[in-house]
Amino acid sequence: MAKILVVEDDRDLNKAYCIILRHEGHEVITAFDGKEALAKVDEFEPDLILLDLLMPIMGGLEFLQSWSTADRKNVKVLIFTNMENSPEISEAYKLGASRCIIKSWTAPHNLARVVTETLKSGNGSPKAKRVKTPA
Amino acid sequence: MTDHSKLKPGQQKNIRESREADALFNSMGDGAITTDEFGRITRINKPALKMLGFSRTELIGQPFLKNVVAETLDGKVMGVIDRPITQAFLTGKPVLGKMLYRTKRGDLLPVDINVSPLMFDNKPVGAIEVFRDISLELEIDRMKSEFISLASHQLRTPLSAIKTYTHMLSDGYMGELNELQKSSLETIINASNRMNELISTLLNITRIESGTISVNLKTVDIDELLKEILPELTIMADGKAIRLNVKVHANGSIKIKTDSLIVKEVITNLISNAIKYTPDNGQVSLDIKPRTNDLLIEVKDTGWGIPENARDKVFTKFFRGSNIVKKETSGTGLGLYLVKGLLDALGGKIWFKSDEKKGTIFYISLPR
Numbered sequence: 291m292a293k294i295l296v297v298e299d300d301r302d303l304n305k306a307y308c309i310i311l312r313h314e315g316h317e318v319i320t321a322f323d324g325k326e327a328l329a330k331v332d333e334f335e336p337d338l339i340l341l342d343l344l345m346p347i348m349g350g351l352e353f354l355q356s357w358s359t360a361d362r363k364n365v366k367v368l369i370f371t372n373m374e375n376s377p378e379i380s381e382a383y384k385l386g387a388s389r390c391i392i393k394s395w396t397a398p399h400n401l402a403r404v405v406t407e408t409l410k411s412g413n414g415s416p417k418a419k420r421v422k423t424p425a
Numbered sequence: 426m427t428d429h430s431k432l433k434p435g436q437q438k439n440i441r442e443s444r445e446a447d448a449l450f451n452s453m454g455d456g457a458i459t460t461d462e463f464g465r466i467t468r469i470n471k472p473a474l475k476m477l478g479f480s481r482t483e484l485i486g487q488p489f490l491k492n493v494v495a496e497t498l499d500g501k502v503m504g505v506i507d508r509p510i511t512q513a514f515l516t517g518k519p520v521l522g523k524m525l526y527r528t529k530r531g532d533l534l535p536v537d538i539n540v541s542p543l544m545f546d547n548k549p550v551g552a553i554e555v556f557r558d559i560s561l562e563l564e565i566d567r568m569k570s571e572f573i574s575l576a577s578h579q580l581r582t583p584l585s586a587i588k589t590y591t592h593m594l595s596d597g598y599m600g601e602l603n604e605l606q607k608s609s610l611e612t613i614i615n616a617s618n619r620m621n622e623l624i625s626t627l628l629n630i631t632r633i634e635s636g637t638i639s640v641n642l643k644t645v646d647i648d649e650l651l652k653e654i655l656p657e658l659t660i661m662a663d664g665k666a667i668r669l670n671v672k673v674h675a676n677g678s679i680k681i682k683t684d685s686l687i688v689k690e691v692i693t694n695l696i697s698n699a700i701k702y703t704p705d706n707g708q709v710s711l712d713i714k715p716r717t718n719d720l721l722i723e724v725k726d727t728g729w730g731i732p733e734n735a736r737d738k739v740f741t742k743f744f745r746g747s748n749i750v751k752k753e754t755s756g757t758g759l760g761l762y763l764v765k766g767l768l769d770a771l772g773g774k775i776w777f778k779s780d781e782k783k784g785t786i787f788y789i790s791l792p793r
Contacts, residue, residue: 372581
């Protein structure tokens with residue numbers, strides 16, 4: 291099972307995603323904005339980040355811009371947004387997102403399935419590099 | 426001052442008429458320019474000079490097309506042959522349009538124009554162009570789009586929570602439920618899906634109309650895409666005892682480079698439309714056929730069909746068939762308009778065959 295960092299500012303949705311993903315056996319921690327995610331990502335070393343785009347303090351795109359590509363290793367980024375067909379999604383792909391899904395169209399069983407598929411897919415980020423972390 | 430008292434009555438009449446025409450031309454609120462058969466400016470009124478920033482002496486007698494540069498609304502400089510005034514002169518017919526004029530200061534001014542040829546003995550001898558500044562209208566349009574986009578997004582956040590938690594209850598994440606509880610949750614899910622559809626339609630139409638729709642081409646596995654959209658469509662079909670048949674005509678999986686969100690939206694819209702406009706116990710089928718240069722998607726129903734006299738309006742905004750408005754009251758008439766707009770953005774095509782007694786088949790061609 292994988293380590294997943296859920297970054298979502300809506301507390302109800304954040305809690306729901308945790309329940310669904312923990313139910314699937316994943317180890318999950320949460321952040322409520324990009325800044326909090328940046329503070330947690332290196333220590334937690336997630337396999338996948340479930341990332342909202344529109345958040346206060348620091349949004350998803352800003353998080354991807356600030357998160358050093360050298361630190362990404364093989365971490366997959368799954369964008370979970372309600373801004374369908376928006377320029378922000380194109381931007382997220384450019385910044386290394388693996389896949390994008392629309393929250394209000396995605397039932398819990400689909401979320402669990404998409405997470406599994408994304409974890410199984412090849413290198414998530416085109417910019418991702420395998421870097422040995424210091425002991 | 427000229428003494429007109431010695432002129433003959435006919436000449437006096439001509440001068441009076443000419444002055445009246447001048448007064449009329451100059452008192453118009455819109456900009457107006459006339460040209461002769463060589464495209465030289467013969468008259469230009471004050472509003473036109475004010476909008477373009479030139480003085481009368483700078484433009485009178487000068488070639489209009491050379492001195493006043495025009496661009497399309499997406500910023501491409503228009504060639505002489507494409508300019509409405511040339512078209513009106515060549516065809517002898519009025520031409521309407523929206524474009525940008527470059528002012529003397531170098532600014533771009535959005536204008537709505539109306540050009541008519543000036544005819545003499547059935548031959549065009551020049552043209553008159555009337556135009557008005559539409560900067561404010563475009564700004565209001567932009568603000569309206571921004572508002573709809575923001576409002577739609579804000580509406581969706583609580584809706585996502587309603588839908589996610591309802592699904593979680595229904596899927597047993599919070600313990601087992603009895604049949605009555607399950608069917609009640611299904612009603613909530615269906616209602617939230619309908620609201621989600623409406624918000625999605627509004628959001629996408631705003632994006633299409635404001636030219637901000639974003640297309641992300643990635644390799645998409647059609648089987649995977651169908652897995653994501655079919656469960657909810659099956660529930661919708663079951664509600665009307667409609668059989669939903671899905672057939673992918675291929676050995677192995679079909680992978681195409683496309684935008685999965687747009688394709689999902691298009692197929693979902695067409696199938697839910699087919700279910701909505703098919704009587705209970707009917708059939709809806711989805712057939713997917715890979716071809717050399719495209720992917721052909723057919724959505725066929727045994728529904729009420731589209732009346733023959735309305736077939737050219739099917740993809741227009743707010744279209745609803747006269748035969749279904751009383752049978753099915755929940756439609757907005759935006760679905761097919763949206764589907765067409767999304768497919769245009771993707772470089773795809775849509776067309777249909779319909780028979781009021783048998784039903785309708787929509788065909789979609791997606792580039793591979």
